[in-house]
Amino acid sequence: xxxxxxxxxxxxxxxxxxxxxxxxxxxxxxxxxxxxxxxxxxxxxxxxxxxxxxxxxxxxxxxxxxxxxxxxxxxxxxxxxxxxxxxxxxxxxxxxxxxxxxxxxxxxxxxxxxxxxxxxxxxxxxxxxxxxxxxxxxxxxxxxxxxxxxxxxxxxxxxxxxxxxxxxxxxxxxxxxxxxxxxxxxxxxxxxxxxxxxxxxxxxxxxxxxxxxxxxxxxxxxxxxxxxxxxxxxxxxxxxxxxxxxxxxxxxxxxxxxxxxxxxxxxxxxxxxxxxxxxxxxxxxxxxxxxxxxxxxxxxxxxxxxxxxxxxxxxxxxxxxxxxxxxxxxxxx
Amino acid sequence: xxxxxxxxxxxxxxxxxxxxxxxxxxxxxxxxxxxxxxxxxxxxxxxxxxxxxxxxxxxxxxxxxxxxxxxxxxxxxxxxxxxxxxxxxxxxxxxxxxxxxxxxxxxxxxxxxxxxxxxxxxxxxxxxxxxxxxxxxxxxxxxxxxxxxxxxxxxxxxxxxxxxxxxxxxxxxxxxxxxxxxxxxxxxxxxxxxxxxxxxxxxxxxxxxxxxxxxxxxxxxxxxxxxxxxxxxxxxxxxxxxxxxxxxxxxxxxxxxxxxxxxxxxxxxxxxxxxxxxxxxxxxxxxxxxxxxxxxxxxxxxxxxxxxxxxxxxxxxxxxxxxxxxxxxxxxx
DNA sequence: TTGTATGCGTTATCAG
DNA sequence: CTGATAACGCATACAA
Numbered sequence: 001x002x003x004x005x006x007x008x009x010x011x012x013x014x015x016x017x018x019x020x021x022x023x024x025x026x027x028x029x030x031x032x033x034x035x036x037x038x039x040x041x042x043x044x045x046x047x048x049x050x051x052x053x054x055x056x057x058x059x060x061x062x063x064x065x066x067x068x069x070x071x072x073x074x075x076x077x078x079x080x081x082x083x084x085x086x087x088x089x090x091x092x093x094x095x096x097x098x099x100x101x102x103x104x105x106x107x108x109x110x111x112x113x114x115x116x117x118x119x120x121x122x123x124x125x126x127x128x129x130x131x132x133x134x135x136x137x138x139x140x141x142x143x144x145x146x147x148x149x150x151x152x153x154x155x156x157x158x159x160x161x162x163x164x165x166x167x168x169x170x171x172x173x174x175x176x177x178x179x180x181x182x183x184x185x186x187x188x189x190x191x192x193x194x195x196x197x198x199x200x201x202x203x204x205x206x207x208x209x210x211x212x213x214x215x216x217x218x219x220x221x222x223x224x225x226x227x228x229x230x231x232x233x234x235x236x237x238x239x240x241x242x243x244x245x246x247x248x249x250x251x252x253x254x255x256x257x258x259x260x261x262x263x264x265x266x267x268x269x270x271x272x273x274x275x276x277x278x279x280x281x282x283x284x285x286x287x288x289x290x291x292x293x294x295x296x297x298x299x300x301x302x303x304x305x306x307x308x309x310x311x312x313x314x315x316x317x318x319x320x321x322x323x324x325x326x327x328x329x330x331x332x333x
Numbered sequence: 334x335x336x337x338x339x340x341x342x343x344x345x346x347x348x349x350x351x352x353x354x355x356x357x358x359x360x361x362x363x364x365x366x367x368x369x370x371x372x373x374x375x376x377x378x379x380x381x382x383x384x385x386x387x388x389x390x391x392x393x394x395x396x397x398x399x400x401x402x403x404x405x406x407x408x409x410x411x412x413x414x415x416x417x418x419x420x421x422x423x424x425x426x427x428x429x430x431x432x433x434x435x436x437x438x439x440x441x442x443x444x445x446x447x448x449x450x451x452x453x454x455x456x457x458x459x460x461x462x463x464x465x466x467x468x469x470x471x472x473x474x475x476x477x478x479x480x481x482x483x484x485x486x487x488x489x490x491x492x493x494x495x496x497x498x499x500x501x502x503x504x505x506x507x508x509x510x511x512x513x514x515x516x517x518x519x520x521x522x523x524x525x526x527x528x529x530x531x532x533x534x535x536x537x538x539x540x541x542x543x544x545x546x547x548x549x550x551x552x553x554x555x556x557x558x559x560x561x562x563x564x565x566x567x568x569x570x571x572x573x574x575x576x577x578x579x580x581x582x583x584x585x586x587x588x589x590x591x592x593x594x595x596x597x598x599x600x601x602x603x604x605x606x607x608x609x610x611x612x613x614x615x616x617x618x619x620x621x622x623x624x625x626x627x628x629x630x631x632x633x634x635x636x637x638x639x640x641x642x643x644x645x646x647x648x649x650x651x652x653x654x655x656x657x658x659x660x661x662x663x664x665x666x
Numbered sequence: 667t668t669g670t671a672t673g674c675g676t677t678a679t680c681a682g
Numbered sequence: 683c684t685g686a687t688a689a690c691g692c693a694t695a696c697a698a
Contacts, residue, residue, distance in 0.1 A: 004451070004475075006691055017669045022693060032667060049449050053389035054691035057674050062386065072415060073614075078405045085431065094429050094450060098422070099415065117427060118337070118385055142337075255618050262620075281406075282615040285588045287595075339675055350685045355677065365683060387675035390690050670697070675690105682685075 005048045014042060025050075065309060066114035067097035068107065068124040070151075076278060076298050077125070080150065083302020084123060091310060093120075102127050111135050115142070121313045123305050125150045128190050133158075145312035149305040154194045159312065161305040161324040163296035165195060165277070168328030169202025170209060172247055172275045172294045175330060177210045179291070181245040181273065185218040185236050187229070187257065189249035196249050199277065203247055218243055222253065229256040230264075237265065248276035251283065254290045262288060279331050289333055296326040338381045347375060358383075398642060399447035400430035401440065401457040403484075409611055409631050410458070413483065416635020417456060424643060426453075435460050444468050448475070454642045458483045461523050466491075478645035482638040487527045492645065494638040494657040496629035498528060498610070501661030502535025503542060505580055505608045505627045508663060510543045512624070514578040514606065518551040518569050520562070520590065522582035529582050532610065536580055551576055555586065562589040563597075570598065581609035584616065587623045595621060612664050622666055629659040 007025075011018045016039070024031045024039035025048075031039075042048075056062045067084055069077045081097065088095050096117055100107045104127045114122060121144055126133065133153040136146045148160035176184050186203045189196025200219075207214055217239055222228035236243055248254045254276040261272065274290035283289050304324050311320045340358075344351045349372070357364045357372035358381075364372075375381075389395045400417055402410045414430060421428050429450055433440045437460045447455060454477055459466065466486040469479045481493035509517050519536045522529025533552075540547055550572055555561035569576055581587045587609040594605065607623035616622050637657050644653045 004691095007693095008691075018691085019670080019693075020668055022691095023668090026693090030667060035667080049451070051390070051691050052449075052451055053386045053395065054674090055693080056386040057384070057390055057676090057690090058692050058694090060674075072405070072411045073408060075406060075408065075411075078408075078411050082405060082432065089431070089446070096427050096429075098418065113422070115382060118382070255615070259618060280615065282588070282613065282619075285592060286615075286618055287620050337675095341675075351675090352677075352686075353684055355675095356684090359677090363683060368683085384675050387690090388677080390674090390692090391676050391678090393690075668698085670695105672694090672696105674692090677689090679688085680686090682683105 004051065005046045006051070007048075010039065010042055010046065010048060013046075014039060062118050062120050063093050064117070064119050065093055065095055065306075065313075066111075066117065066119040066122045066124075067095055068100060068110055068114070068122070069097065070100055070102050070125060070127060072099055075280065076295075077150075079298035080125075080302040080305070083299035083304075084306045085302075086299075087303040087306040091306075093306075093310075100127050102129065104130050108135065111139070115139070115144075119144065121309045122146045123309055124148055126153060127151075128193055131155065131192065145309060147305060147309040147312065149301065150195065152194045154192070154197075157322065159308060159320075159322050161301060161308055161326065162195070163277075163301060164325040164327050165198045166202040166205070168277065168294045168296070169199045169247070170206040171328065171330055172292075173203060173206025174209065175292060176245045176247065176273065176275060177206075177212070179245070179273065182212060183215075183218065183241060183243045183245070184212070185220065185243035185246045187232060187246060187248040187253050187276075188219060188221050189253075190223060191221065199249055206247075222256075229253055230260045233257050233260045234264075237261075243272065244270070245273040245275070248274060248290075251276040251278040251280055251290060251293055255286075258286075258288050258290075284333055292330050292332040294328050294330050296328045301326045337384065338379045339384070340381075343372065343375055343379065343381060346379075347372060395451050395453055396426050397450065397452050398426055398428055398639075398646075399444075399450065399452040399455045399457075400428055401433060401443055401447070401455070402430065403433055403435050403458060403460060405432055408613065409628070410483075412631035413458075413635040413638070416632035416637075417639050418635075419632075420636040420639040424639075426639075426643075433460050435462065437463050441468065444472070448472070448477075452477065454646045455479045456638050456642055457481055459486060460484075461526055464488065464525065478642060480638060480642040480645065482634065483528065485527045487525070487530075490655065492641060492653075492655050494634060494641055494659065495528070496610075496634060497658040497660050498531045499535040499538070501610065501627045501629070502532045502580070503539040504661065504663055505625075506536060506539025507542065508625060509578045509580065509606065509608060510539075510545070512578070512606065515545060516548070516551065516574060516576045516578070517545070518553065518576035518579045520565060520579060520581040520586050520609075521552060521554050522586075523556060524554065532582055539580075555589075562586055563593045566590050566593045567597075570594075576605065577603070578606040578608070581607060581623075584609040584611040584613055584623060584626055588619075591619075591621050591623075617666055625663050625665040627661050627663050629661045634659045 007018050007021050011021045021039050024036045072078055098110045107127055139146050148158045152158055152160045188200045220232035222232040254274045275292050277294055279293040279295045308324055340351050340354050344354045354372050357369045405411055431443045440460055472479050481491045485491055485493045521533045553565035555565040587607045608625050610627055612626040612628045
């Protein structure tokens, strides 16, 4: 921005005062219709663009929100961001976003940067390792509402927008049961994540839904050590009574598991059936692929996240739902 | 941003003038060292954050750039954006980005929005169908430099940062030749895109490098009609002397081609070898996958794009290179 | 219906 | 070395 047309320029050319022009442009009823038209026409002609910096300075509002996500490389987040972006733009908000790359300390630093940037609200999907979210208190105290999405904190009740993973998990199990499976294993996600906990509980409920027993041997947490998924799969497959299907916390896990099977047991008579969260577009190109993916529409989720934050920024704080759930659906490949 | 500590607050508390505090904070030499220290300490203690809106208003600079890309869903762009983001942040610039979803008219509208947002510079990767880029003239006339990246206009000489696709293509062909291939087909990209034109020419040069003849029958443009890739593949495979390897404009095309082969010619004696642009992370999970991917490091590319724009925004306009090329490298699967 | 005055938080100029 | 003052572009209470 070098030098744009200002209200003053317009006012001078029209022989009006700056404030009159200002009002006319914002359709203030106290300005006569003929003047209003004159003003708007000139503004159009001169290609007037209001200076946001001035408006923000005046109104003490920046129409700017911060978005913090783990990693844009995950296409799910890329789409969520799209939903946020589009919805925010529709409400004249601009978005400053950054990525933590799963590093909690980087998360801290980014939040500080956001503050420095004077955001009006924050949308955040925390790191898998984030255990304390007291930054929320600082922000909320400063009048900056915080809304979590996808991943939510377990150390507080938050405003958040998430996929309805519990129901999604039940649905996934139901699908496997319909396919005739009775021994269904679960590769679960990090215990520290609420999200993975919910999916785990959905799995348990899914089994109960069909009067299937819960066998602890069928539940694996691939987390520590090298090639954790390989080890988990190894244990599963060597059970006396191995599973016939596996429900995974995320389809990225499914891919690792399948790689393992193809590498170590290429000639297995009966392949395992998989189903997991995350509708990766490239999955359909894989031969040995999961039966189906379960997921909420990421764009909807992003839109809902912005909507909730928007409500909170509009100080209608009492009426808003604290938690919003986006329904999941199954995509069969 | 509700209400932050201001210079005035600090000044009052210190019994100094606002301007003195302002100078102290910016290390103005005209302020005594003891005062400077006093000021900085209080600023720290009170957690002072300068108000960007005010600074921008004063300095007529927003430290904000616009980024327009086709689609974030393409992981290549997701990574380029990461490079831009990180580098911009390091220079105190914030980034406003939007996606065109390959729609030229949306592109127009977005540029207007950017103007309204008073960006100091624009980084853009145009639509596959963008044929006129006269918006550049408007922007440059307004003092807003424009730098293209990845995809460049063919209706003007631009400032741009691109992958060195020409050399990359030659390298790809060399790899195939080393593998013993002599009949190498090319699935090329849209003729309207400079990028795809360059890759096409790199392919031609690659053949010449090894004294291979150019056979027009081996060059296909999968563009119009339904399932264009399928049709192109169909034609190639039914040639009297079909190709033994295919060099594709983009590995997304490779995937479509492979799907076709698996569907229509599942029992083909000797499978075709593929190589294409775009290092998709999920490729390694596919059984019938391309031999290799050729690509520039997207993060480097993003960083270079910001760097070029940054130079141009810093009015060192005479010294800067107009075109920057990022080298490609081969990833063998 | 329109104009005037003031202030948002900061920086730059000029006096002291 | 430090302080007063004006200005950036806009919105708003108040005066006319």
